[in-house]
Amino acid sequence: MAVPEPLPESRVSEPSVRRLSAYYRVLGALCGEGENTVSSYALARRAGVTPAQVRKDLSIFGHFGKRGTGYPVITLRQEIQSILGLDRSWRMALAGAGNLAHALFAYKEFPAEGFHIHALFDSDPAKIGQTWNGLVVESVERLVPVVRETSVEIGLITTPAAAAQDVCDLFVRGGVRGILNFAPRKLFVPEGVSLRNVNLAIELESLSFALK
Amino acid sequence: MAVPEPLPESRVSEPSVRRLSAYYRVLGALCGEGENTVSSYALARRAGVTPAQVRKDLSIFGHFGKRGTGYPVITLRQEIQSILGLDRSWRMALAGAGNLAHALFAYKEFPAEGFHIHALFDSDPAKIGQTWNGLVVESVERLVPVVRETSVEIGLITTPAAAAQDVCDLFVRGGVRGILNFAPRKLFVPEGVSLRNVNLAIELESLSFALK
DNA sequence: GAGTGTGAAGTTATTCACAGCT
């Protein structure tokens, strides 16, 4: 009785994916420096991990390296780009048009990697109607239809904590498949929607603990 | 031959500390809701972890709960506040006066928890001399003496990736003990300096992988 | 010789499950 072979994806841990993302950035820098190949040792040092970790992570997806030589910088970068889904563009919308939203909106790294913001929402009448670099801030009441009509796939939440779950629910109703939450509160999403959190308070508080 | 008892601190893992920080936020909300006690089950649900995890995490630092009843909301919150070092204030400086810096500078959560920004630095002559809510943006050349003289303990880095390691070195020379880095690059710090990273590209890329 | 790929070993973190207190 043959046991079905699990897809590579199913064996991939979240930490591995995050490191892949780090390798991707290092490989981008190495491209700029004109390097043709890189060893797991060099890649590890610049990514802040161990060489064994690099090899394990990469071996999950294929045999990209040459023994005695290392990994080819350009093709490995392309492989990771494709693995991470960065060889296409992603449509995003942002709810909560405050200072953090402004910073994300202006962040050049995002469009450079295919992440584009196509809609902005807020509940504050003073903000609704503002134009950000050609994009109009809309009422949060329009979130569901706009997200649906413009095929937004990723929702960014930069509202205050109290509004975050409501906005999250709206994004889900609008059909997004991923949410990046900056509000300092746990969000509940249904099966099939991916959630990532960035909590600045946790980072500072864990620093505070370490310094105490 | 008696083996010396390790201090509680040495057994505390980074994930535990980060969860403590999440519990702290939930307990703050529960205070506002007028709850006197909370069970590990209720706390776990609102923090997004398992009840056993809550009990394990809290038991590292003491016996805060009452069997049959749960944990006292107010005193548990105070305990965690003290454990995390949030019962004092922390002096911070920010290098890289861009959009993200502006968002952090305006983030009300920080001063509310004792994290205060006392200095701003940039290398761009157009930004040096700007006043942000009464605080003048200074040249990055003044970073070391200013950080030293104003007893800054935590450095925030929101510069482009290319400048991040240099600024980091300056913060270390100025005597900070902790650094929170937002630049998408690995930083090297000497022993004794704590480093935390917030990498927005990694978050989006790991989402991208999950959605692919 | 240099450096990958990978099973095995080791380490760390989470969950179970239940004794014991209130």
Next chain:
DNA sequence: AGCTGTGAATAACTTCACACTC
């Protein structure tokens, strides 16, 4: 009865070490 505190069991992740390839 309800819920904590915690050793034991399990699962997840990382590092080791070495056969193998270029």
